[in-house]
Amino acid sequence: MRTFILTLILMVMAMVSVAGQESADAIILSHVEEFKMNSRTSGTDKVHVSILVNNKDGLDAATFVVYTDYFRSLGSFGGEVVLQGGKKVKLSKxxxxxxxxxxxxxxxxxxxGYxxxxxxxxxxxYDYTVDYKNGVDIFPVFDPVNVANVGLASAKYSLILPEGMKIARHDQYLEYSVETVKGKDVHTWILSQPMKPLVREHLMKLESDTYPLVFAGPLEFTLGGIEGRQSNWEELASWLCAIQTKVDDLPASEVDKVRELTEGADSxxxxxxxxxxxxxxxxxxxSISLGIGGLRPLPASxxxxxxxxxxxxLSNYLKCLLKVAGVDSYYYVINTDQKKFFKDICSVSQMNHVMLAVPLKENKDTLFVECTNPSYPLGYRHSDCAGHDILMLDGKSGRKVTVGGYPDSLSRKIREAKIVISADGSAKIDIKDRRMLDYSETFxxxxxxxxxSQVKxxxxxxxxxxxxxxxVGVKDNFKDYLKYGREYVPEAEVDFSMTSRKYANASGDRIFFPMNPLAVNxxxxxxxxxxxxxxDSGYTLAYDYTVVLPEGYKVENLPEDVTVDDVWGTFVSSARVDESDSSVLHVSQSFTAKPFDEDKSMYPSYREFAKKVNKAYSAKVVLSRQ
Amino acid sequence: MKKTLITLLLFGSAVFTLTAQSIKINYKPGSVSMEELEMDSYPLDTSAAAVLLCKDTDVKVSFDSQLELRRTVTVYRRYKVLKEEGKDCADVELIYSADHSDDERIYGIKVVTYNLDKGKKVVSKMPSNLIYRDSYTADYNQVKFSAPDVRVGSVIEVQYTFTTRRYWDVGLLFIQGNYPVNHGSISVEYSEYFYFNKLTRGHHSFTEVKRDTSADTYTFRGATVRFDLFEDVFVADDVPAMKDEPYCFYPDQSRLGVEYELRSVQIPGWIYKNFSTEWSDVDNQLVEGGYLKEFTAKIPLKVEALDDEVETIKNVRASVLDAVKWDGEIGRWPSSTKAFKEKNGSAADICGIIASKLNELGYTSSPVLIKSRTRGVLASFHVSWDSFDAMILQIVTPSGKVYYTDGVRGSSYLNVLPVEYLIPNGRLLSVVSKRGSWVDLTKLVKNVDTFNVIAKLDASGTIEGECNRLFNNESSIYEKRKYAGGKDEEEFIEGLENAMKVDISEFEFPEHDAWSPRASYRFKFSTEAEVAGDYIYVKPFINKYHSERDFQDPDRRNVVEFPFPETVKYSYTLFIPSEYAVDQLPKPQAFVFDPLGSKVVVKYSMAGDSAVSVSFMFIANEMTVTAADYEVLRMYWSEICNIYNASIVLKKK
Structure with a gap:
């Protein structure tokens, strides 16, 4: 009976504290987590989490999942589901x-999972424990809510560590305190007030920046049997170099191959x-990723x-090949999803990818080389790399640097087309698509x-x-780095032709067709x-069409010119009958998106802007029979 | 074992055509030629990322050394990598049962890559330490391996053997797949004691089908027993890769392969085991196995009969669903009592409980077993409980009315079933007679989508109006699901606005979550007509029911399957400003397409001087169109799509 009353009180308290979250798919009523470091290489994470699920979309938040590997395993597990009417269902392993x-x-x-x-x-x-073993370089990441439309009523995270153990931490939306209790340092993070559910929308910042988070780790650690420090990036780099033992064992046949391949190379x-x-x-x-293999490369051999x-x-392998040829290169780790490292903690757990940097002294430039897809143009810093922080290793240590980005003005798509319309509304269309920078990646x-796949x-x-x-033809400058050096920007051009049976609609004595059906609203x-x-960043889409009208028809209606220039971007649209040939029409439209970060109250203005652009794309040209 | 070739037979149903693989190869493992290494494209499909030069699958159902019956499958694949994407063929992942009683194993894994290096053949064998075996889930194991030294141009050989105690489960064996096949063969070897039903399938044909017969012996209780050994061989050359086609519930229906279904095993003095040969056998097995008891179980749930029969059914269903959560699983064999106790169950469990309660109230509710359209057509040869993957209920009311229901889905209703269940041959197993019979579920109701628009145009080109849309029966399911599946009502309206290119206000979708055969919504809208000089151009179709994107491909392999027969009615009335007159109305049109039992009619008319009226009707009475009629279907579709582009032209008086 006491248990029942206690449960009821907790439920009522939770309901009170989550008032205003009625529309949430689920509410995390309570997430209490405590990680206790048992030794330098082991620990136990004890978790209690209680979730109110309102509908099927809330199930993601209520699904129990623990990921296990060489470093983690599930310890104990128990739980309980309380149904409508109070019936309880016990859960066990x-x-x-x-x-x-x-x-x-x-x-x-x-x-x-469950x-x-x-x-x-x-x-x-759910009440469960996760056993950490074989090393702890990062404490369990505390992110009690990480899905949209789920509320968080209360959350508490504790780290119980040996007294004096130094840590680094990045935390957001949680209050931090530390005290020493019975010879242990207890670090605590508490959610000070309930969090409303995140609403997922287009044109918004990274979701991960909007959730509560604790990302903490010891400054000294042992992982996979190798001791390391991570109070700064140089120390972490030293550890990453230290675990890369015996990975540069290129076989003699490969050494010969490199010499053969590079013979006569003049730069x-x-x-x-x-x-x-x-x-x-x-x-x-x-990928082969067993044990510490998640962090250490497979040997070049x-x-x-x-x-x-x-x-x-693959990055280590290319590094070894280059070394044989006398070219220095730097293995580096990067987070391809997030541009910036957390400022307050240095940890390899922030990274998800490895690439290779190759300085070119004669070009006063550095190539950032993607080895998992060696079709990327050399000299191009791809979209998951440009502007990102990286930790570059030099064999013994390393340093944090930022890969250079590109100005928005280089991010462009230009479409030129000649459209020959027949009296039945069909059309023959010849298109030239030019795509620059990140847009060229698809080519x-x-x-x-x-x-x-090409057509799609x-x-x-x-x-x-x-x-x-x-x-009809494909051209690119993907191998033209030397022509441009540091100023190199990848660019591709595709010429293609197509027909459309219904480009225009012939109705009675008239033909109707939209200004720009080849644009995406x-x-x-x-x-x-x-x-x-x-x-985050701007771009330009430009369209320039020459439309040849069917014989015997003249323009009855041309849409009016449009010019819009505001905080969201600029848009210009015009259509003109050719001065020397009345059977030819020139359509020109250009949309440039500007980077912005505006208050939600500005959204109606964005909506109006988008409507104007879409209307101009679909505005009708009307031809009538002469 | 001694093996003597006795006869060579052609199967009666076999198709034999005189073609041969376009790339001549020696099929023997290891016999990769220089020509195979030098080829840089597959002439029959230059877009192919890889081609299977050889794809052999040998199945053997026989005794092992312990005289245990086993099925052993030996696989040989020889790939030619032609493009970067084709390197994927070098990565193999095989999942198999972890159940000890199945005793499944994969062994004899051998992978070799051949490359050309300066005109010489270089052979790279996969070391055994690159074979990774692990648990996949509690019920399955996995083995993974990757061929070494794979490049564009490589030829890769993959061999392995799979063995299991599940000797009866030969199932479907395909030659056709994601890559084109230069030469493929399937052989199935079994003794005279095994009786299989066999069915070949596919749009493409086998080039050769034959049966070899040989003799073999085994020793049983000291005696040597001689028996005949059969080997069915299916060969196909130049098989194109499969491709996705829209309006197709089960693409594998046209995939080249062969299906084996064990009918009986009769080993003299040892094993006599009959599997189903007639559907009535399946019925009897189910009845004897206690299947029907699950539909007359004693469930401690209070539900009362109401005056109205339909209301009673609704009441029973709602009460059961209140008490038991549908876990999303489908199921065929209910565990009614268990599910009720656990408050959680599959669709079959919930149907079992609903039937039990209805039968208690004097209704007759029996299961109807279904092979969903997403699993292909129910083959008459495949006489087995395993043919079915779902179950619904037939309900006969005290007054004799007959209804069908899937029980669980909120978007369905009585006689309004999920489209994958609209099949011509559901197997009804009566709880009264204990006998089975076939029921046609394709046309239980008439499905109608009615859309009425009344709008007013002003001289500035603004159109404002009101829409009322009513969906009946199957037509209602999609809209209800879409509404329920969205984040909120705003998302649903946003979808309508984008599709119709209008701004919507005062939207109402009453009873969107009611268990009923209808869905209806209404809203006010505004949009802009094109205004230019003295003219205003109005597009009267704010909703389009067909798209040219539906059938882009000029060729078709599979039957075109529509979700359900449907009638669409669209009417549009536009009041025009007094200072304008109609300058041009689109011409009325009518088209007929018999294979779909379809016609479309559109009419435009003046309603006095102040209004224009458009009436559109589309009817499709059938659900399928054969590949042979596909070209005409495309043309028909195109004409319909053209109707939606019509414009009404008004001119200032």
Whole structure:
């Protein structure tokens, strides 16, 4: 009875504290987590979490998942589901299932999980422990809520560490305190007030910046049997170098191959270019990630022998090839999802990828080389790399640097087309698409792709149905780095032709067709804006069409010119009958998005802007029979 | 074992055509030629990222050394990598049962890569330490391996053997897959004691089908027993890669392969085991196994009969769903009592409980077993409980009315079933007679989508109006699901606004979550017509029911499957400003397409001087169109889509 009353009180308290969150799919009523460091290489994470699930969309938040690997395993597990009317269902380990998470050839990652299935609403509570072993370089990451439309009523995270143990921490939306109790340092983070659910919208900042988070680790650690320090990036780099023992064992046959391939090369760039081509021909991405292998590359001999590896293995392999040829390079770690490292903690757990930096002294430049896809143009800093912080290793230590970004003005798509319309509304269309910088990425290896995949790349989301699409020619400057050096910007151009049976609509004595059915409309949401309106970087889309009218028709209506210039971007649209040939029409439209970070109250203005642009795209040209 | 070739037979249903693989190869493992290494594209499909030069699958159902029956599958694949994307064929992941009673194993894994290096053949063998074996889940194990030294141009050989005690489960064996196949073969070897039903399938044909017969012996209780050994061989050359096609519930229906279903095993003095041969056998097995008891179980749930029969059914269903949560699983064999106790169950469990309560109230509710359209057509040869993957209920009321229901889905209703259940041959197993019979579920109701628009245009080109849309029966399911599946009502309205290119206000979708055969919404809208000089151009179709994107591909392999027969009615009335007159109305049109039992009619007319009226109707009475009629269907579709582009032209008086 006492238990029942206590449960009832807790439930009522939770309900009171989450008032205003009635529309949430789920509410984390309580998340209490305590990690106790048992030794330098082991610890126990004790978790109590209770979730009120209001509907099926809230199930994600209530699904129990623990990821296990060489460093983590599930200890105890128990739980309880409280149904409508108060009936309780006990949970134990036998309710759990596991599944391999391996995406590569081999790793030791599993997910242990449980998905509750009961009529809504219900409350589920989990009590479990996770055992940490074989080293702790980062404490369990505390992110009690990380899905949209889920509220958080209360949260508390504690680290119980040996007295005097120094840590680094990054935390957000939580209050921190520390005290020493019975010879242990107890670090505590508490949510000071309930959090409303995050609403997911377009044009918003990274979601991860909006959730409560504790990301903390010891300044001294042992992982995979190797001691390290991470009070600054240099120390962490030293540890990363230390674990890379015996990985540069290139076989003699490969050494000979490198010499053969680089014979007569007259610059470092030429050597890099030849060996990068060799990497492309010889290797492919396959991951083997067992134990510390998640952080240490496979030996170069493995990649040489089998022709595969993951980002670490392939980067290390190319580094070894370059070394044989006398070119220095730097293995570096990066987070491809987030540009900046946390300022207050240095940890390899922030990273998810490895690449290779190759300084070119004669060009006063550095190449940032993507080894998992050696088709990327040399000299191009791809979209998951440009502007990102990286930790660059020099063999003994390393340093944090930031890869250079590009100005928005270089991010452009330009479409030129000649459209010949027939009296029945069909059209023959010749298009030249030029794409620069990140837009050119879709044309990397374009010629090697299957025809249907090529067509999908070219004609996605148009407002006209393309038929009989034929690629006429593809040009790019992907191997032209030397021409431009530091100023190099990748650019691709594709000429293609197509027909459309219904480009225009012939009705009676008239023909109607839209100004720009080859453009993709701007999206805008109908509902009231909740978040700030944010765009990280700008871009330009330009369209220039020559339209040949069917014989015997003249222009009856041309849409009016449009010029819009505001905080969201600029848009210009015009249509003109050719001065020397009345059967030819010139349509020109250009949209430039500006980066912005505006209050949600500005969203109606964005919506109006998008409507104006979309209306100009679909505005009708009307022809009438002469 | 001694093996003597006795006869060579062609199967009666076999298709034999005189074609041969376009790339001549020696099929023997290891016999990779220089020509294979030098080829840089597959002439029959230059877009192919890889081609299977050889794809052999040998199945053997026989005794092992312990005289245990086993099925052993030996696989040989020879790939040619032609493009970067084709390197994926070098990564192999095999999942198999971890159940000890199945005793499944994969062994004999051998992977070799051949490359050309300066005109010489270089052979790279996969070391055994690159074979990774692990648990996949509690019920399955996995083995993974990757071929070494793979490049564009490589030829890769993959061999392995899989063995299991599940000897009966030969199932579906395909030659056709994601890559084109230069030469493929399937052989199935079994003794005379095994009786299989066999069915070949596919749009493409086998080039050769034959049966080899040989003799073999085994020793049983000291005696040597001689028996005949059969080997069915299916060969196909130049098989194109599979491709996705829209309006197709089960693409594998046209995939080249062969299906084996064990009918019986009769080993003299040892094993006599009959699997189903007639559907009535399946019925009897189910009845004898206690299947029907789950539909007349004693469930401690109070539900009362109401005056109205339909209301009673609704009441029973609602009460059951209040008490038991549908876990999202489908199921065929209910555990009614257990599910009720656990407050959680599959669709079958919940149907079992609903039927039990209805039968208690004097209704007759029986299970109907279904092979969903997403799993293909129910083959008459495949006489087995395993043919079915779902179950619904037939309900006969005290007054004799008959209804069908899936029980669980909020968007469905009585006689309004999920589209994947609209099949011509559901197997009804009566709780009264204990006998089975076939029921046609394709046309239980008439499905109608009615859309009425009344709008007013002003001289500035602004159109404001009101829409009322009513969906009946199957037509209502999609809208209800879409509404329920969205984040909120605003998202649903946003979808309508984007599709119709209008601004919507005062939207109402009453009873969107009611268990009923209807869905209806209404809203006010505004949009802009094109205004230019003395003219205003109005597009009268704010909603389009067909798209040219539906059938982009000029070719078709699979039957075109529509979700359900449907009638669409659209009417649009536009009041025009007094200072304008109609300058041009689109012409009325009508088209017919018999294979779909379809016609479309559109009419435009003046309603006095002040209004224009448009009436559109589309009817499709059938649910399928054969690949042979596909070209005409495309043309028909195109004409319909053209109707939606029509414009009304008004001119200032």
């Amino acid at each position: 036998k309710d759990l299932s596991f599944v391999s998470l391996s995406t590569g050839l081999a790793d030791d990652c599993y997910a242990v 998905v509750p299935s009961y009529n809504y609403p219900f409350t589920v509570t 470092d760039y030429e050597i890099v270019s030849r060996l990068y081509s060799y990497l492309r021909e010889k290797t492919r991405y396959v 493995h990649v040489a022998k089998n022709g595969f590896g993951d980002c670490k293995g 990397i290896d374009f010629g090697k792709r299957k025809p249907d 790349t070219l004609v996605r989301d148009w407002n006209v149905q393309p038929e009989d699409v034929r690629i 701007l999206y805008y949401q109908r509902s009231a804006r909740v978040n700030r309106v944010y765009l």
